[in-house]
Amino acid sequence: MNRIDSKLAATLRQPAELVARGLVRAADLPDLEKVAARYAVSVTPDIAALIDVSDPDDPIARQFIPSANELVGQPGENADPIGDDAHSPVAGIVHRYPDRVLFKLVHVCAVYCRFCFRRETVGPGRPNALSDAAYRDALDYIRVRTEIWEVILTGGDPLMLSPRRLAEIMADLASIDHVKVIRIHTRVPVADPARISLAMVDALKVGGATTWVAVHANHPRELSDTARAACASLADAGIPLVSQSVLLRGVNDDPATLEALMRAFVECRIKPYYLHHADLAPGTAHLRTTIAHGQELMRALRGRVSGLCQPDYVLDIPGGHGKAPIGPNYLSHDNARGGEASRETRYRIADYCGDVHFYPPEP
Numbered sequence: 001m002n003r004i005d006s007k008l009a010a011t012l013r014q015p016a017e018l019v020a021r022g023l024v025r026a027a028d029l030p031d032l033e034k035v036a037a038r039y040a041v042s043v044t045p046d047i048a049a050l051i052d053v054s055d056p057d058d059p060i061a062r063q064f065i066p067s068a069n070e071l072v073g074q075p076g077e078n079a080d081p082i083g084d085d086a087h088s089p090v091a092g093i094v095h096r097y098p099d100r101v102l103f104k105l106v107h108v109c110a111v112y113c114r115f116c117f118r119r120e121t122v123g124p125g126r127p128n129a130l131s132d133a134a135y136r137d138a139l140d141y142i143r144v145r146t147e148i149w150e151v152i153l154t155g156g157d158p159l160m161l162s163p164r165r166l167a168e169i170m171a172d173l174a175s176i177d178h179v180k181v182i183r184i185h186t187r188v189p190v191a192d193p194a195r196i197s198l199a200m201v202d203a204l205k206v207g208g209a210t211t212w213v214a215v216h217a218n219h220p221r222e223l224s225d226t227a228r229a230a231c232a233s234l235a236d237a238g239i240p241l242v243s244q245s246v247l248l249r250g251v252n253d254d255p256a257t258l259e260a261l262m263r264a265f266v267e268c269r270i271k272p273y274y275l276h277h278a279d280l281a282p283g284t285a286h287l288r289t290t291i292a293h294g295q296e297l298m299r300a301l302r303g304r305v306s307g308l309c310q311p312d313y314v315l316d317i318p319g320g321h322g323k324a325p326i327g328p329n330y331l332s333h334d335n336a337r338g339g340e341a342s343r344e345t346r347y348r349i350a351d352y353c354g355d356v357h358f359y360p361p362e363p
């Protein structure tokens with residue numbers, strides 16, 4: 001495998017730098033300049049080190065290296081694919097469900113994922129942090145709504161903030177009596193694990209609220225030794241970890257890769273949480289699978305790994321209608337055996353091999 005020496009590399013942000021490092025062909029440069037003019041590019045040394053430049057279909061490269069396919073839009077794609085705007089009462093807040101809010105603190109990330117559902121709003125050139133006044137307004141919004149139990153810091157990547165600023169924000173949130181849980185969604189432990197310093201871990205622990213961290217990774221290779229060490233430092237500090245992944249064509253849309261990814265999470269004390277069906281973000285059709293294929297993969301996963309390794313396969317319903325589980329259905333009414341007409345409802349239930357049984361069983 002011909003991987004880049006991370007020690008020699010700096011974060012790559014320009015298509016010409018990707019050409020110079022052998023990550024894209026010089027002939028593709030004009031198209032990639034067009035892509036980069038619209039969507040941010042950033043490949044950290046840790047991520048570049050994972051890319052096998054001899055593999056034209058490398059699953060790490062597919063996630064981070066821009067492609068001319070991003071210039072091709074498809075019907076149904078939308079700059080706000082999960083409908084954040086419809087639920088944003090004040091800047092920085094998305095309030096879709098009664099008991100929780102998203103709090104978007106920053107618009108920058110360590111890396112820019114080519115499938116990002118917020119690709120139209122993250123990256124340099126966009127306002128990269130809430131103003132002080134907007135931050136205070138967002139806190140006030142949370143403070144006066146006692147039903148808000150959980151605040152989810154997202155963005156952008158909240159772990160791009162300095163430990164000192166994060167500690168202030170965590171303290172502000174934890175000082176609100178009804179905020180009991182602060183959840184941080186981040187790609188930093190895999191994309192730039194050195195940022196998970198002792199100071200960062202300390203900043204995330206706060207009295208008065210419980211911190212959870214959701215780690216975003218999509219391929220088992222992303223859980224490198226350094227990423228595993230970063231996750232371990234969070235887990236050792238008593239911070240519970242969950243995963244979020246996106247189902248991506250050519251990255252993790254086969255049973256063996258998904259299995260390895262989920263096993264890697266559990267080995268790192270990260271409970272698999274969400275496997276997202278890829279959102280209808282502009283220029284991302286080449287990375288999306290079908291829902292039917294996602295359901296097949298979830299069926300296969302059920303047969304290969306324990307419940308500890310099972311994420312929920314979910315779709316964010318376009319228009320801001322929230323998440324729905326879309327995994328395969330194992331249970332159906334057995335109308336042929338009486339169904340609603342019988343005294344007790346009878347069900348057909350499929351096991352992990354696909355064999356059908358009845359519940360209750362025949363006497």
Ligand code: SF4
Nearest residue numbers: 109112113116156187
């Ligand atoms: S880290 Fe998250 S917000 Fe940032 S580009 Fe990737 S998916 Fe989008």
